[in-house]
Amino acid sequence: xxxxxxxxxxxxxxxxxxxxxxxxxxxxxxxxxxxxxxxxxxxxxxxxxxxxxxxxxxxxxxxxxxxxxxxxxxxxxxxxxxxxxxxxxxxxxxxxxxxxxxxxxxxxxxxxxxxxxxxxxxxxxxxxxxxxxxxxxxxxxxxxxxxxxxxxx
Numbered sequence: 001x002x003x004x005x006x007x008x009x010x011x012x013x014x015x016x017x018x019x020x021x022x023x024x025x026x027x028x029x030x031x032x033x034x035x036x037x038x039x040x041x042x043x044x045x046x047x048x049x050x051x052x053x054x055x056x057x058x059x060x061x062x063x064x065x066x067x068x069x070x071x072x073x074x075x076x077x078x079x080x081x082x083x084x085x086x087x088x089x090x091x092x093x094x095x096x097x098x099x100x101x102x103x104x105x106x107x108x109x110x111x112x113x114x115x116x117x118x119x120x121x122x123x124x125x126x127x128x129x130x131x132x133x134x135x136x137x138x139x140x141x142x143x144x145x146x147x148x149x150x151x152x153x
Contacts, residue, residue: 002096002152002153003093003102003153004093004096004102004105006092006149006153007090007096007102007109008089008109009149010024010025010085010088010089010106010150011086011088011108012145013088013109013149014081014088014106014109014110014113015081015085015111015114015116015117016114016117016138016142016145017061017142017143019056019060020060020142020146021084021106021146022044022087022088023053023054023056023146024150025044025088025091026044026045027050028150029044029045029049029050030044030045032045034092034094036095039094039099041090041091041094041099044091065132072118081113082107085108085110086106086107087103089103089107092106121135122134124137124138
């Protein structure tokens with residue numbers, strides 16, 4: 001049951017920052033915190049995969065601050081977050097014994113994280129009078145949340 005809660009929560013993280021969730025799951029697999037070796041998701045634990053996802057996550061943290069970055073609610077951005085959440089959730093599901101359960105929970109979490117994160121960030125930005133502080137808070141929540149989720153499994 002813990003893996004399904006983790007899959008839902010890692011999906012929420014994917015809704016906040018699309019690349020942070022697979023980076024965290026990839027590090028968990030690489031460090032042996034979760035076992036994906038007998039599944040098609042074993043590539044997440046390969047030697048270079050966590051580094052690649054980490055670079056992508058760092059790039060996302062930078063591009064998120066740019067005024068030209070589209071809303072997370074537009075179809076390509078929203079879809080990427082759902083795919084990221086589903087992939088990350090599926091990995092935790094595999095580790096817990098149910099790929100499909102983890103995939104569905106991760107995708108559902110990504111929808112929650114995308115819509116909820118956008119709403120909360122907008123309210124935070126309004127209270128600060130500008131977006132960057134709200135974005136930095138969201139970054140911190142995503143990074144610390146992802147680490148806490150994978151470290152607790």
